[in-house]
Amino acid sequence: MKARDKGAVSALKAIVADVTYAVKSSDKPNEDASHEVVVTTIRKGIDKRRQAAEAYAPGTPGDHADNYATLNSEIALLASFLPVAPTPEAVQAIIDDIVASLPEEQRKNKSVTGVVIKGLWERLGDARALVDKKDAAKRVSDALKA
Known part of the structure; x- marks a missing residue:
């Protein structure tokens, strides 16, 4: 100013x-x-x-x-005022790690999506605000289907 x-x-x-x-x-x-x-x-x-x-x-x-x-x-x-967001690859790695930690039979259950997303938000901490929520939900859904 x-x-x-x-x-x-x-x-x-x-x-x-x-x-x-x-x-x-x-x-x-x-x-x-x-x-x-x-x-x-x-x-x-x-x-x-x-x-x-x-x-x-x-x-x-x-x-x-x-x-x-x-x-x-x-x-x-x-x-320039936005903090640096986690890369999509970093978000995907966290999601893959969370999904891999789940028992096999639990991965098939669609209700586990919320558990994975909650774990993602907990691991991201303050960086949560910087992640595109729709993209993260799609990545979680795709990871659970695989």
């Missing part, structure tokens, strides 16, 4: 407003924002900006190169 970069200030203010809205609309509006809420909100902000940037991409009707560049710089700025 001190550098007077209007684009960066605007993006950061928008994210702060989004985090505030997410907290106020939650079950506990008087508590501070959790790490997971902040990371999720930043990811959503990045996704919104990526979709908008696609509309302004070079070669699309109404070529707006300045808007495209601004959105890409905002994406880079917001991405």
Whole structure:
């Protein structure tokens, strides 16, 4: 803000407003924002900006190169605030380890999916907020089918 970069200030203010809205609309509006809420909100902000940037991409009707560049710089700025997520290979290795530790007859039971996902979240700890939940669920399902 001190550098007077209007684009960066605007993006950061928008994210702060989004985090505030997410907290106020939650079950506990008087508590501070959790790490997971902040990371999720930043990811959503990045996704919104990526979709908008696609509309302004070079070669699309109404070529707006300045808007495209601004959105890409905002994406880079917001991405710099995200912690480094575990690689998909690391997540898969944890899932494979958990599945391998289960008895053979238990692996065939579909209800064990929740046990594996719970074990994954426990092993990831704070990095849990950085993992795509849908991708993790698909990986667990695939690992149990194998």
